[in-house]
Amino acid sequence: MxxxxxxxxxxxxxxxxxxxxxxxxxxxxxxxxxxxxxxxxxxxxxxxxxxxxxxxxxxxxxxxxxxxxxxxxxxxxxxxxxxxxxxxxxxxxxxxxxxxxxxxxxxxxxxxxxxxxxxxxxxxxxxxxxxxxxxxxxxxxxxxxxxxxxxxxxxxxxxxxxxxxxxxxxxxxDAFLALTSSGPAYVAVIVEALADGAVAAGLPRKMALDLANRTLSGTALLLKEKGLHPGELKDMVASPGGTTITALRHLEKAGVRSSLIEAVVAAANHSKKLG
Ligand SMILES: NC(=O)c1ccc[n+]([C@@H]2O[C@H](COP(=O)([O-])OP(=O)(O)OC[C@H]3O[C@@H](n4cnc5c(N)ncnc54)[C@H](OP(=O)(O)O)[C@@H]3O)[C@@H](O)[C@H]2O)c1
Known part of the structure; x- marks a missing residue:
């Protein structure tokens, strides 16, 4: 058959x-x-x-x-x-x-x-x-x-x-693939790193991973349902002289945004090369 x-x-x-x-x-x-x-x-x-x-x-x-x-x-x-x-x-x-x-x-x-x-x-x-x-x-x-x-x-x-x-x-x-197909791996790395940070700051590992996951899915839902631009949401959370803006300074200093941009471009270029 x-x-x-x-x-x-x-x-x-x-x-x-x-x-x-x-x-x-x-x-x-x-x-x-x-x-x-x-x-x-x-x-x-x-x-x-x-x-x-x-x-x-x-x-x-x-x-x-x-x-x-x-x-x-x-x-x-x-x-x-x-x-x-x-x-x-x-x-x-x-x-x-x-x-x-x-x-x-x-x-x-x-x-x-x-x-x-x-x-x-x-x-x-x-x-x-x-x-x-x-x-x-x-x-x-x-x-x-x-x-x-x-x-x-x-x-x-x-x-x-x-x-x-x-x-x-x-x-x-190629760009679609670099964002959506490879994306789950970038996001998984981010979740894992956030959980590591929470463990370093004193939370138990299991709880840290669970909270990191929920923070990610809750944020994605908020962005989608309210139709917020990511910059708007960032500004909503980062109050003057507060904890979030202190943390964001570290992310900027480490080039996190630029690394993510370059990662997506590298994946798209690699996909083109495979063809
Ligand atoms: N993973 C993703 O997130 C993702 C997303 C979008 C697109 N893709 C695309 O999907 C494709 C598969 O990726 P994957 O992650 O699923 O890879 P994978 O887990 O390594 O699967 C590849 C499969 O091909 C089989 N295979 C190897 N040689 C073969 C042959 N001669 N005849 C028939 N089957 C053979 C492998 O069997 P053995 O293990 O026994 O060798 C395995 O079952 C890739 O082209 C990738 O670009 C993947």
Whole structure:
């Protein structure tokens, strides 16, 4: 039986999309066929993957089934793209009546490169992020040529259950990725550092981490719900001669804002380089 969704590369990002789709019963386990690189990865997935969902390694002859699905989620590392495209060219069957859809999650790999490596596919480039795991993701999409309304809907249906979807021109995707896909890592570092500060100032570790998390989510909600500019919120909190402005002086002296700006630019440039 041909699966509805072939997943080539079933690592962190693909799991953040596929597990919620299974949980919400938008796909049955039998409809998904996933491929990983190493046999050992299958063992580590046993407890997470439903019994009826097939996961095989790329050296298993059955792995070619993933390339028979009408929609194929390509979620290997960008550095593995050329190898996987070569493996795929050996598997791609002439059985396909219609051109399959290749949904790439790969950072940096351009539509032009995708389409060149997969000429028998309709290729679409997407940039998801890991908060998809809790239904709070953001996904950027750039369509390749000749996508029908039904095909667009089929692709959006993979991401909409777990994220807000933005259709963007391809030129924006590297910056989108540098902010939204890499962003959870920057934010995690900030939360951890804030908690370390609170521990240094005397709070127990568990409490410090919990409070740092809540401070972050509460602040994000306040900014969003009140439509505040971040500078406005900062000024609301920093009273003259107070504790906050004393702390902010330290942040400015350490170049925290400039570091964050440069981090986002570096990630965007690296994404471009990968392409
Ligand atoms: N993580 C994020 O937050 C994020 C956000 C946006 C976009 N992305 C993009 O998503 C892609 C995957 O990232 P990730 O973080 O999920 O990486 P990952 O956890 O390392 O997953 C990569 C997956 O590809 C598999 N793989 C390796 N070689 C393969 C082959 N020849 N055939 C089939 N599968 C193979 C790996 O299996 P083994 O482990 O067994 O080798 C693994 O399951 C990347 O291109 C990245 O740019 C990631």
């Amino acid at each position: 041909t699966s509805s969704l072939g997943v080539i590369g079933f690592g962190r990002m693909a799991q953040a999309i596929v597990f919620p789709l299974l949980k919400q019963k938008l796909f049955s386990p039998k409809e998904i066929f996933a491929v990983v690189g190493q046999q050992t990865s299958i063992e580590s997935l046993i407890d997470k993957v439903p019994k009826d969902m097939q996961v095989v390694s790329s050296i298993d002859a059955k792995s070619s089934e993933a390339w028979d699905a009408p929609i194929q989620l390509l979620a290997v590392k960008p550095q593995q793209f050329d190898l996987v495209a070569k493996q795929a060219s050996r598997c791609l069957s002439i059985n396909q009546k219609n051109k399959p859809i290749l949904v790439s999650l790969l950072a940096g790999i351009t539509l032009e490169r995708l389409q060149k490596a997969f000429p028998q596919h309709h290729c679409v480039r997407t940039v998801p992020n890991t908060p998809s795991l809790v239904g709070a993701g953001l996904t950027g999409i750039t369509w390749g040529k000749n996508f029908s309304t039904e095909q667009r809907l089929a692709v959006r249906n993979l991401f909409e259950p777990v994220s807000e979807v933005f259709e963007l021109k391809e030129d924006y995707l």
